[in-house]
Amino acid sequence: MDIVEKRIQLSRSTLHITMDRFNKRVRIEDYLGHFQDCVEESLKAADNISAEKIIFKARTENILELLSKGFLYEGSIDKFFLGSDCHFLVKYTQDQRRTSSHWIKEDEILENVQKLPTKVELEAPPSTYIGRKAEEIDAVKLAELYGKVFEIYPTPMNEPEYVRKCMKSGTVYYMYEHDGVIVSAASAEINYFYRNAEITDCATLPDHRQYGLMKHLIEKLESHLVSHDIYCIYSIARALSFGMNAALHQQGYYYRGRLANNCFIFDKLEDMNLWVKNYT
CATH class of the missing domain: 3.40.630.30 (Gcn5-related N-acetyltransferase (GNAT))
Known part of the structure; x- marks a missing residue:
């Protein structure tokens, strides 16, 4: 099963990403630094493995920016980040992955x-x-x-x-x-x-x-x-x-x-x- 956790260091930011080929998804577990760079890198990572779903575990201050990039809000975890809330914002690359029949x-x-x-x-x-x-x-x-x-x-x-x-x-x-x-x-x-x-x-x-x-x-x-x-x-x-x-x-x-x-x-x-x- 091909599930790999990666720490990606960019010039202005750092990401902790799970590359999950089995479930055809990329999950951003954590991030630090210039947020726009983090978003762009997450989209590149998804493209590299042909992921159908990108999941961002986002902080409250980044919700609006992700929404402006076409991400959808799906849920939250109260007090996940040392007392601050975590929000699950997602982006789909395939129509069939977005649609649930149940x-x-x-x-x-x-x-x-x-x-x-x-x-x-x-x-x-x-x-x-x-x-x-x-x-x-x-x-x-x-x-x-x-x-x-x-x-x-x-x-x-x-x-x-x-x-x-x-x-x-x-x-x-x-x-x-x-x-x-x-x-x-x-x-x-x-x-x-x-x-x-x-x-x-x-x-x-x-x-x-x-x-x-x-x-x-x-x-x-x-x-x-x-x-x-x-x-x-x-x-x-x-x-x-x-x-x-x-x-x-x-x-x-x-x-x-x-x-x-x-x-x-x-x-x-x-x-x-x-x-x-x-x-x-």
């Missing part, structure tokens, strides 16, 4: 999710389910879980070496085991510089979804993050997944927008919902 259905799912009560007290799963923080030794079994749950995934989580690489880079995983098999897992990708984290890689085997394991895992990850002074927590969930969006809503996350045709996941290119929770 948008109305996803609106209906979101509406039904937001009718659910929040801060529901969690019932403990049966004693046969063992929850704990994952270690590198669990990489093979974690990869097996992701391979079973997702036919397609934006990153190669079905490869043990990739899972180990993520762990070594600081990603934290929590999991549930049942009869020695990992049946549910989730992770937190942590940015210690900006004090934020993304809850991601959420997966539960179908036969074990009746016990609310994912809600428990999210709670465990949140406790870990707050204990390490990470107070901005967000997640990007499949817009077509009632269960995952419901889990986030009921754990006190707020909906902040939808990223159209954002990545290949589950079995196709899908829209993704942004959910955010802050502890400040």
